[in-house]
Amino acid sequence: MTDAPYTPPKVWTWNKENGGKFASINRPTAGPTHEKALPVGKHPLQLYSLATPNGQKATIMLEELLASGHKGAEYDAWLIKIGDGEQFSSGFVDVNPNSKIPALLDRTNPDKPIRVFESGSILLYLAEKFGAFIPKDAAGRAECLSWLFWQMGAGPYLGGGFGHFYAYAPTKIEYAIDRFAMEVKRQLDVLDRQLADHEYIAGPDYTIADIAIWPWYGGLAKGVIYGDSATFLDTASYKNVQRWTAQIAARPAVKRGRIVNRVTGEPSQQLHERHDASDFETKTQDKLEAAK
Numbered sequence: 586m587t588d589a590p591y592t593p594p595k596v597w598t599w600n601k602e603n604g605g606k607f608a609s610i611n612r613p614t615a616g617p618t619h620e621k622a623l624p625v626g627k628h629p630l631q632l633y634s635l636a637t638p639n640g641q642k643a644t645i646m647l648e649e650l651l652a653s654g655h656k657g658a659e660y661d662a663w664l665i666k667i668g669d670g671e672q673f674s675s676g677f678v679d680v681n682p683n684s685k686i687p688a689l690l691d692r693t694n695p696d697k698p699i700r701v702f703e704s705g706s707i708l709l710y711l712a713e714k715f716g717a718f719i720p721k722d723a724a725g726r727a728e729c730l731s732w733l734f735w736q737m738g739a740g741p742y743l744g745g746g747f748g749h750f751y752a753y754a755p756t757k758i759e760y761a762i763d764r765f766a767m768e769v770k771r772q773l774d775v776l777d778r779q780l781a782d783h784e785y786i787a788g789p790d791y792t793i794a795d796i797a798i799w800p801w802y803g804g805l806a807k808g809v810i811y812g813d814s815a816t817f818l819d820t821a822s823y824k825n826v827q828r829w830t831a832q833i834a835a836r837p838a839v840k841r842g843r844i845v846n847r848v849t850g851e852p853s854q855q856l857h858e859r860h861d862a863s864d865f866e867t868k869t870q871d872k873l874e875a876a877k
Contacts, residue, residue, distance in 0.1 A: 606753040610670050616678060623676035625692070626661030626860050633663050633677060634687035636847035638744070638800035638810070639704040643687040644859070645842030646711050646718070646796050651862070652838040655715045657693070662845045662859040705737040708793040718793050729787040732794035735775075740801050742768045752811040766818060769805075773823050776802060780825035784832075795833055800843070803830040841865055 599613050625631055630647065634640040650658035665671045665686050672684045681688035681702035689707050691699040691714075701710045709730075712719040720726045747765035750758055776798070779786065786794040801810075806826050808815035821827065833839055845859045852870035859865075866872075 607668075610667065610673075615682065615684065616673075617675040618670060618673040619675070621671075621674035621676055623674070623680065623690075624661075624663055625690075626663070628659040628661050628860075629657060629691065629693040630660035631663070631690040631692060632660050632687060633665050633680060633690075634846045635665050635667055636843065636845060637667075637686065638740075638804055639685075640687045640846055641800040641843050642704045642797055643689065643707050644845040645800070645839050646708055646793065648838035648842040648845075649796065649836075650711065650715055650717060653717055655717060658711070658715060660859070664846050664848070664857050666848075703737075705733055705797060708733065708797055712793050718791065718796065720787070720790065720792065725788060725790075729792045729794050732786050733797050736794070736797040736801065739772050742772065743801055743805065747814070748811045751814055751817070770818055773802065773805075773818070773820065773826060776829075777823040777825045780829050785829070791833075791836075795829075799830065799833045799839070802826065803833055806830040807834070844869070 623631075623633060632643055632647070634643055636644070644662060647658050647660050647662075665677065665688075667686060671677065672681075672686060677688065678684055680690055680700045683702060685702070687702075687704055687707060689701040689710070691701065691710075693699075701707050709719075711717075720729050742765060747762070747769045750761040750765060754761075776786070783789070785791050786798055803826075804810040805815060805818070806820045806823065807830055808820070815821070844854045844856045844865075846857065847855045848857060849855070852874060855870040856864060856868060857870070858868075
């Protein structure tokens with residue numbers, strides 16, 4: 586081990602110079618930093634987000650609902666630039682006091698809008714609102730929700746744990762990377778064993794459990810998050826996860842949902858905001874740039 590010894594102080598204090606990719610927006614206090622109202626579009630559902638894995642859950646769910654014929658799931662997806670601290674605006678904090686994307690405002694009844702925050706909560710809210718992508722029988726529902734909450738509990742080990750120390754931390758800490766790599770590989774093994782006997786995560790049907798887990802663990806399996814982490818973790822060895830990942834990735838609604846509010850990567854895979862289904866054909870960044 587090469588890590589310098591560290592003795593925690595009796596009382597921790599905030600050091601603004603702690604470094605890391607997200608140092609400029611990390612702080613130990615909540616609440617808004619500036620006054621700014623959120624925009625409101627024409628549809629009942631207003632989503633404020635960014636195409637991180639958590640953000641993709643919401644947009645994939647909405648696109649899946651629309652693809653299944655639920656016209657009431659039409660939505661406006663507004664871009665929240667978390668690197669610029671837009672999640673700390675007064676309007677965003679009103680929708681999500683935790684200042685994390687995604688946040689949903691259901692204005693079906695504009696006199697009594699309903700706020701929904703936390704990505705798993707958004708998936709469950711939409712599944713129940715439209716009666717879709719969640720089993721109706723008690724056993725199936727319990728299995729689905731168990732895997733949904735598994736992801737909510739497991740995800741921080743992948744993102745804030747392994748992903749942070751492997752890809753974003755200003756220094757590489759052997760103990761931290763080893764600790765979280767071990768846990769993420771254990772999680773991949775959990776999924777691989779489950780998928781050995783089931784087509785989808787919770788059984789024979791595609792559910793919000795798949796929609797919750799795929800952006801994180803499918804992204805890891807495909808090698809699209811955290812640099813070369815797929816090689817480092819040998820994700821190719823998890824054959825059942827790879828099969829499932831490819832199967833979900835091929836769904837048209839998933840292809841649409843994963844590019845909404847995306848601001849990185851190929852211009853054809855970036856739709857900064859989505860206000861109509863036609864935006865996928867006319868307003869991806871490559872088409873906007875070609876029209877200039």
